[in-house]
Amino acid sequence: MLREELLQKYKKDVDNLRNSAKDLGLSNKELDIIFKKCFSDIKKSTNGSKQTKTKAQQLFRTVINIFLLFTLITIFIYILLNVHQPTSSIVLRNVQGLTYPTLKIVRFLSVPFLKMFPSLTDLYDETCLLENPYFYVADMECWPCEGVHAVLDLSEVDQSSFSSGSGTPFIVKIDLQPVTFKTLQHTYNENQEVFNVEARRIKSTNTSIHNLKDLFHSDMAHLANTTTHTSWRINKMVPARLIRKLFPRPSFISDRCGQSVERFIIIDGAKAEPYILPNTECSYIFVIQGSGERTIVLRPSMECSQNCRTVSVILKPSYVLWYNWWYWRPISLPTENSTGPSVSYINSYC
Template identity: 50%
Template sequence: MKLSEEEIDNIFTECFNELRRNECNDFTHVLIKIFKSICYIIFISFVIYTILYHHQPTLSLVMRNVQGFIYPGLKILRLLSVPIISAYPSLSELYDESCLVQNPYFIVPDMDCYPCENVYSVIDLTGFTNISLYQSGIPYIIKTDLEPVNISTLQDLYIKYKSTFDQDAKRIYSRNQSLRTIEDSLTNELHETEHILWRINRMTPARILRTVFPKPYTISQWSGQSPERYIIIDGENSEPYYIPDMECSYVYTIQGSGRRTILLRPSKECLGLCRTVSVVLNPSEVLFYNWWYWRPISVPFASSKEKSVTYIGSYC
């Protein structure tokens, strides 16, 4: 039987289509198997977590038997990670992170909200001698004799310690796509709606910043300060934003220059028991609060004509 060229082409076309269908079916089958495996792992992890969370004897038994394997396991994991770190050096920045993934659904059940229940305003405790109030969890401000810290101050500091900041604290967050490093932010004219978040979580740049933002006198020498801190630069009309949660629960916010209005909103656990209070932070003033009870929002001050520089740290 003699086939025409058109018939031969149709046969080959049908064969290729059949091969493609088989490949698609195989790929779909592999995806389904991977999806099922992930679902099984999630389900088993959830069951194990539920049992350990709600049954203390089981948790104690597991911890007793697993504890001896923690250090050897981490040592093996560290050795296995060396080739990966060598290939991708930027991953070494994760070493200084205390938390890689934050749980947005975390909530403390039955939390006692007494530090915020009877708070109607942010009080001024400048020069107050009752140290117990400083650690009570209620929000307060103090006035200091801190020299103004503006963008020019940060520029001079950056130029002086450029190599340190470029190595250990160069990254920022900004809505402006052209600003990606602290050098970009300090060498360009900032718009009145600009918002720049500069995060520092290494000790060397943190010590440098303490030369212009010294530790407030209300913080006890026995308190441990977290190396994580933020410097926030805002234009005169930057949009409101939540102040980031810190590693330690006691947070202090130093206003270096400009003015900002801080709205202290109760946390989810205390939303029905506490009310929102606000305070205007003037230059050299420090606001203290406990982020277990408050979720502060920074809002531009209505009549401010100066860019704002705010320094945020925490202690335990």
């Protein structure tokens, strides 16, 4: 609409208002007072919104300036402490004495939060709170996996004569009593108080399983031929000792190696869908098959994907699969014609 047309429409509307006012008995003077009052209110409203917008902009600019100033000061202090040795020595000498009192105050302040959210205490035993999914090692040597064409079976070799320090994966048959779902169920029933408090973390593809009680009070005969996959993570010493009685340390692992407290028990139905084995604290990993069978596909890590090839092995009961996490990323798949559930145990050492 053109400007002249808008003005004509505006004039026509004003004339209509004046005519309506005359019909109501209002004089021109009274009508002018009403018009002035309306224009005054509109002007105040417009100025108020502009002032509010201006104040918001000023506040935003102030916050940005404070953030930039804080960033510049932080960078300056960091460079000063890392480049200027005398300043670094003075700061460290004076700060070291404040470390313990500061941590004590932080702990004191955190007590109310821990009472409100007791599950936060589980973070005490975590070595890593957030894993970096983009972790990549540049120029990593891949010779330990370059010549691997199959997973070696070293069951007939004297276990004391070979070393597990390379990157070549292998399997070994050990003297192990079968660990079935009923075995785990019996161990849980005898130590419910320990497991429910110290090792309650569980993940399952079955929506009806939320905790250990749901898992071990379920009918495994019903779950045996399903796609249910359940992972039970243990990272505390007391429950780890109980589980270690079922899955003893393989003899080919030296006593001088530091075995990780973190371990996993994987319970799969016969038709459980493929999944990636969990990452562990240490790079040397062994998987003990307690009962049932699973097919393990060892894919080369991202760093070695161009140099190494994928290999696979069927992990049968009482067999141990050893591999190095630096070179291999395993996937567990259901074994063809398998009819029973699978129980696997995963641990690592450094």
